[in-house]
Amino acid sequence: MDVTETLLPGVGLRYEFANADGERMSVIAYRNGDFEVFQCTTPADPDKARRLFRLTDREAEALAQILGAPRMVESYADLTKEVPGLEAGQIGVGVHSPYAGRPLGDTQARTRTGASIVAIVRDEAVLASPGPDEVLRAHDVLVVIGVADGIAAVRQLVDQG
Secondary structure, eight states: OOOEEEEETTTEEEEEEEOTTSOEEEEEEETTSOEEEEEEEETTEEEEEEEEEEEOHHHHHHHHHHHHHHHHHHHHHHHHHHSTTOEEEEEEOOTTOTTTTSBGGGGOHHHHHSOEEEEEEETTEEEESOOTTOBOOTTOEEEEEEOHHHHHHHHHHHHHO
């Protein structure tokens, strides 16, 4: 699928693509973090469109997680098949973990182990690319990418501190 990107000076960016039904869709990403989704009413003119809905930055992040996070985790698994030595691991946060109830950044996992925590699976949700302020909870599952020793070191870190 081809996605075109157009700079809207002073506004943000417009992304355009055709969906499977051949309809032209566009998403405007505003500089303030909000998004609007449009369906083009005239295929030859992307400026002739009707707004379908608007999302705040938090709503857009939630929607992105719903739509994209499971695919992102699958793509990391595919990547590990293509890059020799790169592995993906899943590490549970136990109730007695010294990091349960603390921000992810407190682990300093990447700095200390060389492996990256790329997602958190929490209940039925996947938090893609969690930031350092994301608070870890008991029973979270961390998706970790790195070499085997790095993943093992993250496991030990999360379990024992």
